[in-house]
Amino acid sequence: MVKEVRIFFSKSNQIMYSFKIAHKIKTIRGKLEMIKTDKDFHHSESLDEKRVMNIEKRETHSFVHVEKVIGRDNDKNKVVELLLDSNVDKNVSIISIFGFGGLGKTTLAQLLYNDENIIKHFQSKMWVCVSDNFKVKIIVEKILKSTTSKKPEGLELDQLQESL
Template structure:
């Protein structure tokens, strides 16, 4: 703000922001006005079309205002380069938070409402034993539904552990780079960290030598990649050309597009918990640490559960609050 040009630019930006806010207020007022007009007579409605508040005139006026605001905003964006501000804008937090997950399931953790989903998925995996091509099963659902928990339940299931000769778990998140992904899978197959080449052809040969005809299951947790080319042209030919009959790749994702790109099997859609399971989860968290389940507290808890709409993550966060 010590730079006179930047100070002037900020003042203009503030002015445009206020004008944009005024336009939003106009839209809100018009919406309320039309809502209140629904009960008026036909003659009153016809008369409204020739007044200054007619829909046609409103559209014209708003179009003109929006055009002016957008033109001034674009001009301000162009001027950003002069002050070195553009990089600051582009250094926003990443599109999806990077994280690492693991396959270990805490035996002391009580899981609610996912036994049926687990049985369905496990049966589907075991039923692929005669398939000679590697199958891909997406587990799909919005954030907070427990996709990772379900995947861990399946991964640690005794039948799954006995059925597959090689079991691997890799958290993908934003890093869908083929070389990085192949290196991780090779290390998981070897069960040790080792130096590896950076050429994808050498990695392919190493992967083939390690997996061979073993029946494997690979969990790719938290996949966000919606670039069909990366999967179809680069990763699918590598990951789906190894392994014995019945090999499976399980993908957890929030994105319908990711599922449609990768699937060979119909995705397992994870739904919200029903009311009873939601309450049991909430009550277990809220009243398990020596807190007595009083009628008044239980009544409040049930109202909270109803507002959470079956989302596990929201239920747990409410308890923590």
């Protein structure tokens, strides 16, 4: 009798094994249902949609708490060196800062914008936020507003470019 009871509860018994698996599946389904009904969990929204919405709403500024920035000195010094290079023959040089979100690109730009050497070297400076989905007209309007402190009203892109 004892041997038969052991066999009944052993892994080789298909009835008992099926019962255990069914119980585990029921527990997992219950947990999944709790996650589904959790009001903070929105499984229908994709991460890309959230990222695009955040980028469109995001507006940057030029102020930075320098004492809170860690590990950007080398990058900053390299870009400052490029910006202050007197061997450049061109009127305008472009230095791109690019990479994945969260790497500190905006922080690096803020550090450069507020650097004493940059402030002394350049006659004027402007901070304009440009997102992935940008319109040239809006950017030109922002640049003009930054230089004149007035938003240009009712001008076409060609007129805006002339003003710029």
